[in-house]
Structures are given as C-alpha cells and as structure tokens.
Amino acid sequence: MAKKKRSYMRTREDKIFDTSNVIFMIILCIFMLYPFLNQLAVSFNEASDAIRGGIYLWPREFTLHNYEHVFEKAAIWQAILISVLRTVVGAGVGLLCTAMVAYAIAQPHFMFKRSVAIIFIMTMYFNGGLIPTFLLMRDLGLIGSFWVYILPALISAFNLIIMRSFIEGLPQSIFESAKIDGAGDFRIFFKIVLPLSLPVLATVALFVAVFQWNQWFDVFLYNSSIKELTTLQYELMKILQNSSTSSGDAASAFVSSAGGSRESVTPKAIQATMTIVASVPIIMVYPFLQKYFVKGMTLGAVK
Numbered sequence: 001m002a003k004k005k006r007s008y009m010r011t012r013e014d015k016i017f018d019t020s021n022v023i024f025m026i027i028l029c030i031f032m033l034y035p036f037l038n039q040l041a042v043s044f045n046e047a048s049d050a051i052r053g054g055i056y057l058w059p060r061e062f063t064l065h066n067y068e069h070v071f072e073k074a075a076i077w078q079a080i081l082i083s084v085l086r087t088v089v090g091a092g093v094g095l096l097c098t099a100m101v102a103y104a105i106a107q108p109h110f111m112f113k114r115s116v117a118i119i120f121i122m123t124m125y126f127n128g129g130l131i132p133t134f135l136l137m138r139d140l141g142l143i144g145s146f147w148v149y150i151l152p153a154l155i156s157a158f159n160l161i162i163m164r165s166f167i168e169g170l171p172q173s174i175f176e177s178a179k180i181d182g183a184g185d186f187r188i189f190f191k192i193v194l195p196l197s198l199p200v201l202a203t204v205a206l207f208v209a210v211f212q213w214n215q216w217f218d219v220f221l222y223n224s225s226i227k228e229l230t231t232l233q234y235e236l237m238k239i240l241q242n243s244s245t246s247s248g249d250a251a252s253a254f255v256s257s258a259g260g261s262r263e264s265v266t267p268k269a270i271q272a273t274m275t276i277v278a279s280v281p282i283i284m285v286y287p288f289l290q291k292y293f294v295k296g297m298t299l300g301a302v303k
Contacts, residue, residue, distance in 0.1 A: 047269035066273040083232040090212040102163035120157040166200040
C-alpha cells in the first residue's frame with residue numbers, strides 16, 4: 001500500500017514571511033559584499049582616475065598597473081612567503097598541540113583535568129601585559145626569529161574548549177575496546193581520535209589559520225626592523241598608515257615606470273590593491289573547509 005504523501009498548503013502569511021526573508025538576506029549580502037567589491041573595482045581602476053571618485057562595483061578605466069606596482073617589490077614576495085609559512089606552520093603545530101592537550105584533559109581518569117582546564121580558561125580573561133610579554137620573548141631569545149610568531153600562540157583556550165567538548169562526546173566504548181586490545185594513548189590518539197575528529201579539526205584549523213594570516217602586531221613588536229621576517233598584513237598596515245597621514249591622493253600621487261609604461265599610482269589605489277592581495281588567499285581556502293566548519297561548530301557545542 002503506497003504511503004500517502006502529506007501535502008502542505010502554504011498560507012499567505014508563509015509566502016509573506018519567505019519573501020521578507022529573501023529580501024532581507026539579499027540586502028544583507030549587498031551590505032556585506034559591497035566594501036570588498038568596491039575595493040576590488042578601485043584596485044583594477046587607473047589610479048589618477050580613481051581620485052575623481054564615483055567608482056562603485058566596476059572599474060571605470062581598467063588597468064593592471066596597480067598590481068604590477070605592488071608585485072614588482074621584492075618585499076611583497078618575501079612578506080607573502082612569511083605569511084604563508086606562519087599560517088601553515090602555525091596552524092599545523094597549533095592544531096596538533098591543541099588536540100593533544102584536549103585529549104588529555106578529556107580523559108575521565110586524568111587527575112588534574114579540572115585544574116588544567118581552569119588554568120587555560122583564566123588566560124581568556126587575564127594576560128601578562130604588553131611589557132612583561134615583550135621581556136619574556138626577549139629572555140627566551142625569540143625576538144628576531146620566525147618562532148616568535150608560532151610559540152606564543154601555540155594553544156588557544158577557546159579552541160581547546162571546542163576540541164575537548166568534541167572528544168568528550170565520542171563514545172567511550174571505542175577507547176575501552178582499543179585499550180583492551182593493547183593500544184596505548186598515543187596510538188589511540190593518532191589512530192582513533194584524530195580520524196574521528198576531522199570536523200572539529202577543520203574548524204580549529206580555520207580559526208588558527210585566519211588568526212595567523214591576519215596578525216601584524218607581533219611583527220611590529222618583535223621583528224619590525226627585520227625585512228626578511230615581515231608579513232603581508234604588516235606591509236598592508238604600513239601602507240594604510242602612510243595613506244592616512246598623506247595630505248591627499250592628488251598630492252601624494254607619484255609616477256611609476258613598471259612594465260615600461262609611466263602611470264600614476266596613489267596611496268588609495270595601492271591600499272585597495274594590497275587589501276585584495278591580503279584577503280583573497282584566505283577567502284579561497286574557506287570554501288574547502290566550510291562543510292567541516294559548520295559541522296564541527298555544531299558537534300563541538302554538544303556539551
């Protein structure tokens with residue numbers, strides 16, 4: 001006997017509600033995307049023409065000169081390299097260390113699990129202060145090195161809580177069966193916990209990667225005088241600072257001869273170009289982690 005299909009008659013109120021939701025979401029998307037699309041249009045527009053204003057979603061005089069001017073500088077390529085390295089290394093090492101600590105404090109037989117958890121949570125409310133932190137980095141010999149970007153931000157208390165909650169939600173029978181078969185904690189962690197924790201691992205990896213990619217203040221504090229350790233965000237910050245202190249686009253425009261042509265570039269055009277260059281890589285990574293990100297946030301909030 002075929003099952004009767006339930007028919008749902010949409011009322012007038014349902015249609016009004018759905019239409020209002022669609023209109024609201026379209027308006028919200030426009031407000032969220034417009035600043036990025038406007039910067040994209042300015043970055044592809046001829047710099048002296050952009051001074052006149054009136055550029056919204058499409059460049060009035062298309063050119064690639066702004067990007068040529070940015071990428072002809074060796075410091076930008078070095079900054080991109082360091083930014084990519086600190087993002088990859090920071091996310092990889094931080095993810096492994098966070099997962100190991102989360103697995104340890106998620107074990108019911110761990111004697112000091114509550115004390116360790118409280119110590120990490122306290123770091124979310126208190127810190128040592130700017131000067132003591134700088135003195136600590138100096139005494140550890142991290143100033144002037146690449147590892148000053150990685151070690152201080154190795155474990156985040158927020159990411160630790162998310163990962164611990166996820167691991168605590170895994171069936172304990174799996175761990176008990178593995179221990180009966182003779183597996184130790186390291187084997188359980190690498191062979192069972194990590195494969196089952198892919199959603200929350202992707203979530204935490206995205207958090208750490210975005211944090212590492214957007215950081216510039218630690219470069220300013222510890223490695224501002226070392227060009228080999230500069231990052232893309234720090235270079236963008238310097239451009240934004242120079243742009244805000246300039247007397248105006250028209251007064252601060254200058255001529256560049258990149259690619260054999262002589263075209264003017266302005267702080268506004270370079271600012272828009274650097275913003276796009278610094279934003280696009282992380283935007284391209286997010287779609288690949290989106291499904292894990294949503295699932296990991298949901299499962300990590302079970303307890």
